[in-house]
Amino acid sequence: MNYSGLxxxxxxxxxxxxxxxxxRDPVPKPEYDVIIIGGGGHGLSTAHYLAKNHGxxxxxxxxxxxxxxxxxxRNTTIVRANYVLPGNSEFYSHSLKLWEGLEADLNYNVMHSxxxxxxxxxxxxxxxxxxxxxxxxxxxxxDAILLDREGVRRHLPYLDFDNTRxxxxxxxxxxxxxxxxxxxxAWGYARAADQRGVDLIQNxxxxxxxxxxxxxxxxxxxxxxxxxxxxxxxVAGRSSQVAAMAGMRLPIESHVLQAxxxxxxxxxxxxxxxxxxGHFYISQSDKGGLVFGGDLDFYxxxxxxxxxxxxxxxxxxxxxxxxxxxxxxxxxxxxxxxDMSPDGSPIIxxxxxxxxxxxxxxNYGGFKAVPASGYATAHLLATxxxxxxxxxxxxxxxxxxxxxxxxxxxxxxxxLH
Amino acid sequence: xxxxxxxxxxxxRREFTWQGDALAxxxxxxxxxxxxxDNYIHLRENPAGKTRDLWYHDPCGTWAVxxxxxxxxxVHSTTLVTEVPR
Ligand SMILES: Cc1cc2nc3c(=O)[nH]c(=O)nc-3n(C[C@H](O)[C@H](O)[C@H](O)COP(=O)(O)OP(=O)(O)OC[C@H]3O[C@@H](n4cnc5c(N)ncnc54)[C@H](O)[C@@H]3O)c2cc1C
Ligand SMILES: [Zn+2]
Numbered sequence: 001m002n003y004s005g006l007x008x009x010x011x012x013x014x015x016x017x018x019x020x021x022x023x024r025d026p027v028p029k030p031e032y033d034v035i036i037i038g039g040g041g042h043g044l045s046t047a048h049y050l051a052k053n054h055g056x057x058x059x060x061x062x063x064x065x066x067x068x069x070x071x072x073x074r075n076t077t078i079v080r081a082n083y084v085l086p087g088n089s090e091f092y093s094h095s096l097k098l099w100e101g102l103e104a105d106l107n108y109n110v111m112h113s114x115x116x117x118x119x120x121x122x123x124x125x126x127x128x129x130x131x132x133x134x135x136x137x138x139x140x141x142x143d144a145i146l147l148d149r150e151g152v153r154r155h156l157p158y159l160d161f162d163n164t165r166x167x168x169x170x171x172x173x174x175x176x177x178x179x180x181x182x183x184x185x186a187w188g189y190a191r192a193a194d195q196r197g198v199d200l201i202q203n204x205x206x207x208x209x210x211x212x213x214x215x216x217x218x219x220x221x222x223x224x225x226x227x228x229x230x231x232x233x234x235v236a237g238r239s240s241q242v243a244a245m246a247g248m249r250l251p252i253e254s255h256v257l258q259a260x261x262x263x264x265x266x267x268x269x270x271x272x273x274x275x276x277x278g279h280f281y282i283s284q285s286d287k288g289g290l291v292f293g294g295d296l297d298f299y300x301x302x303x304x305x306x307x308x309x310x311x312x313x314x315x316x317x318x319x320x321x322x323x324x325x326x327x328x329x330x331x332x333x334x335x336x337x338x339d340m341s342p343d344g345s346p347i348i349x350x351x352x353x354x355x356x357x358x359x360x361x362x363n364y365g366g367f368k369a370v371p372a373s374g375y376a377t378a379h380l381l382a383t384x385x386x387x388x389x390x391x392x393x394x395x396x397x398x399x400x401x402x403x404x405x406x407x408x409x410x411x412x413x414x415x416l417h
Numbered sequence: 418x419x420x421x422x423x424x425x426x427x428x429x430r431r432e433f434t435w436q437g438d439a440l441a442x443x444x445x446x447x448x449x450x451x452x453x454x455d456n457y458i459h460l461r462e463n464p465a466g467k468t469r470d471l472w473y474h475d476p477c478g479t480w481a482v483x484x485x486x487x488x489x490x491x492v493h494s495t496t497l498v499t500e501v502p503r
Contacts, residue, residue: 414438
């Protein structure tokens, strides 16, 4: 079924009786060409691009819960291309371009809104770093505008410009940055992959990976054994557990990141605003809720909820930046499990086991990466060679020390990102 | 989350800095080779459930190994780093 404005009006006038489920609920086949473990954003986009770009449709996505039950439905939906390092820069730039064509590609409204992202800075040194970042973004072909204090005030008059500890010196505006509706991204990719024949199998937990003579032959699941020629592990926060089924240890630590949303308010925050000094960022959803968050809780965790000290810290930072936020009531808070890599950059690569692929290390920034990650992972699965935009995301870069991509410049070590 | 400092007793988590997997106290020899160092610095068990990790108690400077659960956030025990067999 193709969605269109006409269809919406027609259904509205005829009692909305003609809508069909967006995807089938197939019984797993005994064998597939490709099995994707994990029905999050990255697994679903990989399935879509495998089918669309490479014509590989004998594919199953195995999801232990329901589609979109992981981080894809838990993030704060920021989409941006403001990376500096070669390797990351071209990848996120490619992703943003895919975002810009995504709704037409999927025939699905993902509510991608390029409302502009403003990163604030509070010292001369920080400004210089943002000038450099902005130049890198422009060199990559993306957009960046340096705002001085008055420039920031024109966009964000509600900030506290009298803060003495972190005075606002200016901000870097990324006009093409913004947000999208996270669930819709999962659903749109799922529907598009299903329409091309991909089997989306929910409530199907992978419990083992079958390997014979150094080659993958299939997986064991809560719904029985399924054979496959290729298996891609795309399970974000659960990467270490799934890789352990193939006897692998990954350079990944799982951490909890929290987020918060207030009651619905009238439009008040038009951009995405980030306040790095206070570890705080915010945007307003189309429903009106203020969506905001901060840093990791900073201890390894698989609980999809955090602890109170970070809640307090985020609220304090919000009050420091925009005191008006104190009037809003927080409705909900939640946490998601992040797959943190030592250098803060991702991994899309073959494993040492023939036919086994790994996609992980998205840290707290994997939502914006969903299109380009699926694109590159599908390319790798189909052709056996990395896509040019993801050629630097090697798994062995930590062991060899070559090609480390420490975007924040804090050191390539767990616990620093 | 409350953590017991072996010297000061049970304190709020705010007083502690997490210092990573307890693997850190088993440093390989200088010449152990790249594989051993990769194992030590980068690769992780990353268990969902029982884990052992390092916590630094900021007010008193104590390093402790905590046995805790990464799923429930329960802290089962803490031991002074110097008392952990190596
Ligand atoms: C609070 C929060 C805020 C965030 N904000 C942003 C942001 O603003 N911008 C941004 O770019 N990124 C953000 N992120 C990061 C982003 O959400 C993640 O990096 C990204 O969603 C991870 O990839 P995914 O969508 O494939 O993961 P997931 O949706 O977690 O997908 C993994 C799937 O694998 C399944 N699975 C696991 N084990 C198995 C198994 N054994 N068998 C079968 N299935 C299995 C899981 O059930 C899950 O559905 C945020 C994350 C959080 C938690
Ligand atoms: Zn103490």
